[in-house]
Amino acid sequence: MMTIKRLDLGDAGVLLAGARARAAEIGVPMCIAITDEGGNLVAFERMDGGKVTSITIAIDKSFTASGAKKATHEYGEVSQPGAPVYGIASAIGGRLMVVGGGLPVVVDGDVVGGIGVSSGTPAQDRDVAQAGIDAFLAAQA
Amino acid sequence: MMTIKRLDLGDAGVLLAGARARAAEIGVPMCIAITDEGGNLVAFERMDGGKVTSITIAIDKSFTASGAKKATHEYGEVSQPGAPVYGIASAIGGRLMVVGGGLPVVVDGDVVGGIGVSSGTPAQDRDVAQAGIDAFLAAQA
Amino acid sequence: MMTIKRLDLGDAGVLLAGARARAAEIGVPMCIAITDEGGNLVAFERMDGGKVTSITIAIDKSFTASGAKKATHEYGEVSQPGAPVYGIASAIGGRLMVVGGGLPVVVDGDVVGGIGVSSGTPAQDRDVAQAGIDAFLAAQA
Amino acid sequence: MMTIKRLDLGDAGVLLAGARARAAEIGVPMCIAITDEGGNLVAFERMDGGKVTSITIAIDKSFTASGAKKATHEYGEVSQPGAPVYGIASAIGGRLMVVGGGLPVVVDGDVVGGIGVSSGTPAQDRDVAQAGIDAFLAAQA
Numbered sequence: 001m002m003t004i005k006r007l008d009l010g011d012a013g014v015l016l017a018g019a020r021a022r023a024a025e026i027g028v029p030m031c032i033a034i035t036d037e038g039g040n041l042v043a044f045e046r047m048d049g050g051k052v053t054s055i056t057i058a059i060d061k062s063f064t065a066s067g068a069k070k071a072t073h074e075y076g077e078v079s080q081p082g083a084p085v086y087g088i089a090s091a092i093g094g095r096l097m098v099v100g101g102g103l104p105v106v107v108d109g110d111v112v113g114g115i116g117v118s119s120g121t122p123a124q125d126r127d128v129a130q131a132g133i134d135a136f137l138a139a140q141a
Numbered sequence: 142m143m144t145i146k147r148l149d150l151g152d153a154g155v156l157l158a159g160a161r162a163r164a165a166e167i168g169v170p171m172c173i174a175i176t177d178e179g180g181n182l183v184a185f186e187r188m189d190g191g192k193v194t195s196i197t198i199a200i201d202k203s204f205t206a207s208g209a210k211k212a213t214h215e216y217g218e219v220s221q222p223g224a225p226v227y228g229i230a231s232a233i234g235g236r237l238m239v240v241g242g243g244l245p246v247v248v249d250g251d252v253v254g255g256i257g258v259s260s261g262t263p264a265q266d267r268d269v270a271q272a273g274i275d276a277f278l279a280a281q282a
Numbered sequence: 283m284m285t286i287k288r289l290d291l292g293d294a295g296v297l298l299a300g301a302r303a304r305a306a307e308i309g310v311p312m313c314i315a316i317t318d319e320g321g322n323l324v325a326f327e328r329m330d331g332g333k334v335t336s337i338t339i340a341i342d343k344s345f346t347a348s349g350a351k352k353a354t355h356e357y358g359e360v361s362q363p364g365a366p367v368y369g370i371a372s373a374i375g376g377r378l379m380v381v382g383g384g385l386p387v388v389v390d391g392d393v394v395g396g397i398g399v400s401s402g403t404p405a406q407d408r409d410v411a412q413a414g415i416d417a418f419l420a421a422q423a
Numbered sequence: 424m425m426t427i428k429r430l431d432l433g434d435a436g437v438l439l440a441g442a443r444a445r446a447a448e449i450g451v452p453m454c455i456a457i458t459d460e461g462g463n464l465v466a467f468e469r470m471d472g473g474k475v476t477s478i479t480i481a482i483d484k485s486f487t488a489s490g491a492k493k494a495t496h497e498y499g500e501v502s503q504p505g506a507p508v509y510g511i512a513s514a515i516g517g518r519l520m521v522v523g524g525g526l527p528v529v530v531d532g533d534v535v536g537g538i539g540v541s542s543g544t545p546a547q548d549r550d551v552a553q554a555g556i557d558a559f560l561a562a563q564a
Contacts, residue, residue, distance in 0.1 A: 038193070044185040
């Protein structure tokens, strides 16, 4: 039998708030998704002006980061033509995201969930996702 | 060109809070989804203990209620065997929900979005969705 | 080798116009889809106020009617519990529609396409689809 | 509550007519799709000889352009190997189109919908989509 650490809805709220604040700061309305360590959605919000296409993309970035225990931008690097994971982007019906903006949420070395952000550039998405994680880790301390 | 009224993220927060409070009151952790009038997700939360299978069900109940401008339990009635809309439940890849718990959000006669709730019985889901709408309408007054 | 009769875009326009006029007459804004005899979409329109959920439903009613050479309400009858085609409604990923509003377009005994209508009651949808076919047949005469 | 501008079926007809005229001029029968600002289909037509595979492609180009508020050819540039959005093409079940031919429809700085064209080369598709937008903007003036 295993015991699993998993973020709860309160944690998801902290992640969302941290990401939302950063998105407001850089002036890019975002879609923000939080998944648990099983890849299942815990919370989502589309800020006013966030892109409709980014709803699924944010959820799938978070799904990928939490389920694969890997940042989506890392998949971006290893899935380039000629690289070892080339072609992975269309896996799982296209849910495996290799574009930056999905980050695993790690506590004491364990992945307890993920955050996925979409609507800006991949660099902006990743920045906003990281702000969510920073807020979460600060609240843990 | 048309001009459309649509709920924003602030409105979605009021709907979520009203539904969440009622879910806590009846002691059933729920998945709660808010969509805009185009059926696109605006906000979602899975309360701690909410069912994993209810993630999609809550989202699709809200999609149905906002997109079809009709409560999902009304579809339940008219889609019984022998009734006029029998068989509609599997439409749109199964996204068309005929189980209670999805309600359109109506302002001045216009559907501006929807709320979908899942994890309890259909009666509980509908009760919790209605509590979200009651909170929203109270905030509008 | 076979020679196939198939409605063209001009025919689709006649079907659309006939259906649209009837929808306006009964005051129900509809989604209207026209498919060819291969079940492939030729034309579609969502009247202002037509339901978002009805986009796919109208297309799939037309797909079913043209592809199966059968009105969707006929499937409704034979797919009731205990009837021979019970369970067919979820076939083809839910695309097989058994709710009224999809009609094959028949010329000289051959199915040359289909029309699918959605947003009203099944009786209204079927009435509007029939108006499209009536306009088409009148134009053929 | 938000107030949104959205193209209506009359606007869609102007977009379709402009695109159809240009497609006829260059002698390439096209699939042409119009979506609203929420990415939902408003109108579609497949000109006689338009490709069956282009039905979904045209619809998805329009969905992408309206939902992401970005021309699909712009996604083509930033999703090349080594570029920031590499791998986005398979997102949303493959609906996120990075091939030219999808353009947002912009009025006073707001995206009110999209147009997607497919059956020719991407350059032809984009040219025909632009002709639709030119006709629409001329009618607005």
